[in-house]
Amino acid sequence: MGRVSSACFISWMYLVYISSGFATTIEPASGFATFNNIMENATEWMTDFSDIESKFSFRTSEEPEDDLCYIVPGQPETIKECNFNPDTKTFIVIHGWTVTGMFESWVPKLVTALYDREPTANVIVVDWLSRAQQHYPTSAAYTKLVGRDVAKFVNWLQAEIDYPWERLHLLGYSLGAHVAGIAGLLTKHKVNRITGMDPAGPSFEYADAQSTLSPDDALFVDVLHTNTRGSPDRSIGIQRPVGHIDIYPNGGTFQPGCDLQNTVLMVATTGLRSTFPLSSSDVLRFQHKLQCFSWFSTDMDQIVKCSHERSIHLFIDSLVNQEQESFAYRCSSKDSFNKGMCLSCRKNRCNKVGYGVNKIRTRRSSKMYMKTRDVMPYKVFHYQVKVHFFGKTKLSYTDQPMKISLYGIHGEKENIPYIMPALNTNTTMSFLLTTDTDIGELLMVKLLWEKDTLISWPWWNPDTFHIRKLRIKSGERQSKIIFSAKEGEFSYLSRGGEAAVFMKEKETQSSRKNQRLHKLKMHGSSFKQSTE
Secondary structure: OOOOOHHHHHHHHHHHHHHHHOOOOOOOOHHHHHHHHOHHHHHHHHOOOOOOOOEEEEEOOOOOOOOOOEOOOOOOHHHHHOOOOOOOOEEEEEOOOOOOOOOOOHHHHHHHHHHHHOOOOEEEEEEOHHHHOOOHHHHHHHHHHHHHHHHHHHHHHHHHHOOOHHHEEEEEEOHHHHHHHHHHHHOOOOEEEEEEEOOEOOOOOOOOHHHOOOHHHEEEEEEEOOOOOOOHHHOOEOOOOOOOEEEEEHHHOOOOOOHHHHHHHHHHHHHOOOOOOOOHHHHHHHHHHHHOOHHHHHHHHHHHOHHHHHHHHHHHHHHHOHHHOOEEEEOOOHHHHHOOOOOOOHHHOEEEOHHHOOOOOOOOOEEEEEOOOOOOOOOOEEEEEEEEEEOOOOOEEEEEEEEEEEEEOOOEEEEEEEEEEEEEOOEEEEEEEEEOOOOOOEEEEEEEEOOOOOOOOOOOOOOEEEEOEEEEEEOOOOEEEEEEEOOOOOEEEEOOOOOEEEEEOOOOHHHHHHHHHHHHHHHOOOOOOOOO
16 A cells, blocks of 8 residues: 555445445345335244344443453343343444444444443444445445344333333444434334434445434434535435434534535545446555555544544533533524524423433424534524614625624633624624633624735725614624614724724513523423433
């Protein structure tokens, strides 16, 4: 492989295998043909454990990386040998497709986080590595058999010790999310919850509900979509909603902190357009391109999977950072959310993200959106800003650079960059701003219109907008605040000029009442729901 590191080669294989699955439907091998008859012969297959290939590793908080004990279906003594606790909840973690044939680094991290949050719980990791290491379409087809293995295991465990169904929580990543869904479909009773972490897209985007994760697979199904970029048949993560609540952080496409992924995927797309399998010359050309990124090659495999795997880390974040719970908001589209138009929590329009989600089941899936930071803890605070631009002359601009500064009772966040897509006289603009710290109740706002170059705008006669008020809504506080010009009726916004300054108006009684009701709903007994 020359100077191309093993990490680069792993990344290349990841892209090749995943891309070869794009626009590919599941074509089961002959061994899969009996799957469609499973439901007809439920009693027979449920009690036959001889064909189970998956292994069920009971992980401990002391050694979350090691497979020290396996619970084996049909061998009840292994339940006791592994110190399974029948009086508490059980998490079943299911990995996805793999190139290396080994567990990825996120597995022990998730195990540790689950034990941190629920110290007495049982955490079981499903090992289907031998099937997950195949050519991607083959591994995708294997999800049915692995789902059947998990269903057999759950049915047997429940029957053996009379374990309560409401204590079972399945967590699946990528292909593992669909494994969890199929397992939930085949169990004798619905498990309490399935969490899908960026369910795989190739081979599943257009598949039927029996072949994918769906709301029917558990009493409650919540899904995080973090890598849905591209057309539906070329998206690493599934784009359509497949749960009761489907959350799309940062629009569900590109995740902050994963910048290098764009470059790598662009190279990959160019190098993967030929018919598969690639010729040896194609392989060498692609390897040569990867050498261009040798300065970060040791982390190449993580860069390629960064947005996809962010779904796991968002869930881990919800486990370990209880005091900084993120919120998502129901919205009709990503564009509407980015305009700040969906920050209402009325009628269950907002929800907690991850482990503490409030299990609200509706007939139709709720698509929800949120913004995050690029590092853990991922929580940000969402604000809708509405401003009307007056002017003595007709002005019209596009893609104008702004900087907004927010000042609150707990601190300030200055010079937040924002590109105003359109800036016209006598129009109202609405847009979304976020801060990574809680600055408290807002008191003052500054709006600055930047200039591109020193000579692009005449300083002696700058174009000026007149702004009477700003209206800001806080998603986390559910408060609406009106800001008036600090001096006079208007504040003046000029390209390259001083910032327009606005001060908070006196708060109305109804606004204070709404904030109190929201706080009670978020933290009081009326809103809390069991996560068991």
